[in-house]
Amino acid sequence: MLRSVWVDYSRKGSPDVVFVGRRRDGEPAALVVKGFRPYFYVEAEEGFDPDRLEGLSGVVEVREVERRHPYSVEERVSLYQVLVTYPKVVPRLRERVKELDGVREVYEADIPFVRRAAIDLNVPPASEIDVDGLREGSWSGLPAYFADAEEARELEHRPYPLDELVVASFDIEVLAEPGTTTEGSAGPVIAISFAYRTPDGERGNYVFTWKGEEAEFTVDGVETEVVVCESEAAMLREFVERFRRVDPDVVFTYNGDEFDLPYLKRRADRLGLDVGRLARPPGKRGVIIKPGAARRASDIFGRAHVDLYHTAQKNLKLERFTLEEAVRDVLGVEKEELELAEINEAWKRGDLERLFRYSAEDAHYTLELGLELAQVELELSYLTRLPLPDAVRFSFGQLAEWRALYRAHHEGILAPNKPSRDEYERRRREEYKGAIVFEPKIGLHEHVVCVDFASLYPNVMVHHNISPDTFDCDCCPEVTVEEADDPTEATVAPGVGHKFCRRREGFFPRLVKRLIERRREYKARLREVDPDEEPERYRLLDVRQQAYKVLANSYYGYMGWANARWYCRECAESVTAWGRYYIREVRRIAEEEYGLRVVYGDTDSLFLKLPGADLSETIDRVKEFLEDVNRRLPVELELEDVYERILFVTKKKYAGYTTDGKIVTKGLEAVRRDWAPIARETQRRVLERILKDNDPDAALKEIHRVLERLRSGEVDLDELAVTSQLTKKPSEYVQKGPHVRAAQRLARYLGTEPEPGTIVRYVIVRGPGSVSDKAYPVELAREEGKEPDIDYYIEHQILPAVERIMKALGYSRGQIVGESTAQKTLDQFLG
DNA sequence: GGCTCTCGGGG
DNA sequence: GTGTACGAGAGCC
Secondary structure: OEEEEEEEEOOOOOOOEEEEEEEOOOOEEEEEEEOOOOEEEEEEOOOOOOHHHHOOOOEEEEEEEEEEOOOOOOOEEEEEEEEEOOHHHHHHHHHHHHHOOOEEEEEOOOOOHHHHHHHHHOOOOOOEEOOOOOEEEEEOOEEEEEEEHHHHHOOOEEOOOHHHOOEEEEEEEEOOOOOOOOOOOOOOEEEEEEEEEOOOOOEEEEEEEOOOOOEEEEEOOEEEEEEEOOOHHHHHHHHHHHHHHHOOOEEEEOOHHHHHHHHHHHHHHHOOOOHHHHOOOOOOOOEEEEOOOOOOEEEEOOOEEEEHHHHHHHHOOOOOOOHHHHHHHHHOOOOOOOOHHHHHHHHHHOOOHHHHHHHHHHHHHHHHHHHHHOHHHHHHHHHHOOOHHHHHHOOHHHHHHHHHHHHHHHOOEOOOOOOOHHHHHHHHHOOOOOOOEEOOOOEEEEEEEEEEEOOHHHHHHHHOOOOOOOEOOOOOOOOOOOOOOOHHHOOEOOOOOOEEOOOOOOHHHHHHHHHHHHHHHHHHHHHHOOOOOOHHHHHHHHHHHHHHHHHHHHHHHHHOOOOOOOOOHHHHHHHHHHHHHHHHHHHHHHHHHHOOEEEEEEOOEEEEEOOOOOHHHHHHHHHHHHHHHHHHOOOOEEEEEEEEEEEEEEOOEEEEEEOOOOEEEEOOOOOOOOOOHHHHHHHHHHHHHHHHOOOHHHHHHHHHHHHHHHHOOOOOHHHHOEEEEOOOOHHHOOOOOHHHHHHHHHHHHHOOOOOOOOEEEEEEEOOOOOOHHHEEEHHHHHHOOOOEOHHHHHHHHHHHHHHHHHHHOOOOHHHHHOOOOOOOOHHHHOO
16 A cells, blocks of 8 residues: 655656655555556547548557537537657647647647546545555665556545654745845855654654754754754755655645745755755655746655645635744744844854744744644645645635546546636626625624625535536526526526526536535534544544535636636626525525624625624524524525624725634735835734724724824834835836835945845835835935835825724724814714 | 736745 | 746836
8 A cells, every 4th residue: 555645757768657655564655657648639620630640740649539518418529539659749749730720629738747647547646545466666766566557547545644644844044134035145044944743653853053052952842953063065964864864755844835945955056965865766856946937836856845835825814824823823822933133143143042943943833734734735635636735736726627627537528728818818807796795884893793605606506507518508498586486496597697407417516516425424424423532533534524615615716717627607607696696585584584683794604793682692593593594595504703893894894803812804904015014013903902902092092193103203214114026127117116216226325236036125205206206225214314204104004004994983084193083982883 | 097016925 | 847826906107
């Protein structure tokens, strides 16, 4: 049995597909599949001579095949399947074939070879594979099992728990001059922290460095060893050695895709070191950086690099997605933090203890975070047949598509192509009526319960058979909601007029139904497990049902995604139409039958309160209501959050304080680095006064205090500094924004033109002209004694951050800026 | 109002 | 690697 974590294919000779992982006995091993060929499909006019395909160089064989039509439940498409020698010949061949007379279209010619193989052979890249009985041998020094394509198709496999792998994490600290970027000036790596855990529970934490003294301390109860090396190069060598000895299957990082791995590789290259030794087996393609991508991806050959930044973004709801925030949210731990300047300072002064502890904590908690969050990625990788590192990086839309590609292949359905650039743009302009957003009751409310439809859209898709291949069928009559005896049995979506087949099940409903049913099975099994007795098994089943759920939930969004292969505007439009129908029904039931008041609602959520009731009464009433609704309608309405207080500002913008002490904000965040610290801080304090202390007047006083400080010139330029990054040289900009003009001023001052990647810290100073005319680098502004432009900071920073919030509480602009003292009493705004 | 540009995570 | 995110917000023109 092999637990595989990684797939690639050999570039020399035949393109063998190699799955690398670990055997049950703990040894690393590989499954090598021989004889699977790259291919694509060609649709041609009648009378087209397939010999013309056969004659092209790189083509091995041409087969006549039939596939099911992607947009019709009945139709079949006749195609030529063109099998070729190597993956890399496909792009060239695809273009040549398109130009042949009589060729209408080329299909499935853009599917990377390992993904194609994982789908067709039905060997999930991250799965426990029964390889016993296969021919044994070795591949690049690893014990290997050999199968031909036909044998591979028969292999049994299943998902496995992360605990059965060797998992590790690492984090690097580097010397970076403030105001520079790590892209341009690669300062030395000063410390590498490394943490691991084996299936039998063995753990280790290390900090490798090249200054200071050997030391030992504990982080979160784990012994941590500081290993001091002779030099940076020796430290890198030592890290690589230890890493190889631990031999992790999964490597967690936090933003390793764009920082740790590329940096490590660049630094190692500069020092003449070989990071290829990090690979399993060691080789030239050790650390694979894909630099061309808009978002860079980095991999370690033979191991699964799981960058938890993506996982956090997809699975957590945080205001900011820093490691610190993610760790706080998931593990409830306050991590030791160091500012960039403090890292430099500590290293230069030799004050290293805090630095090492900080570094060790980063790796340790990254590992802990991975142990908590990554199981769902393994499940999604399994469900989509995507390699684990890809599944981690992909959006839910992409995951939905790859699951569809996998199912389509095995159901004999031809996959549509991705849209051209023009088609993509056209789709993006295409508008359709989306979900309903109820008008919020603006102002502050107490004791509000948020309920939402966990699976409204998937249920709608299945129940109403909404799918690209059932849209506008020839076989069913049009029956509207008004005409139908049972409105939920209408063939036409309410209000939008699109008809869907009711005789034959569509591809997407079948796909979604399968996910929903499997999820139900896991939930049933979950009920049989006692979480106290078998916590691991319980957690695993729970994660599994979640993976099915999130995937099922992705298909509505997928059909409306402009880049989708199975894009179907009418489908998406019909799903939202039914969604509006159901949420209105539910709202009516809440109000008419349960006396609940809807203070806000968006898409699949309702914010409810029971006038005159306390929190526990409200919750009880809501629970009764939920049970009733779920029995009566084909929906699943759930209790989502309970708010002590919540402030509705406008549609899509609100902030609340939950009964478990969390501040939740939507659409109000001002956390980007192109906002001045003073604006971010003021907003945070204002929300805290209102939501936690229930004291809007104190919030107003916070604002007045800040405005007063600004006007009196007490505010330090650092509080006003906005940072922004140059993406090209200043002279190359068409439109010279404030950061460009600030950079040009800095260039004149320093005498060198800044490189792309330079980070500019600037303030807006008093004077004539546009914002850009007044943008000065902080150092220069300080040197020349420039005064900050108070009006700019008030109008463009402080007020945008707080004005809407305060207005929702009934304060006028005059009151907010301190020109008027008349205040409405809070009671008027407590509904 | 359209176009251009930047944000995110990491040090 | 059979490839090239994304959606929002600010300021310029």
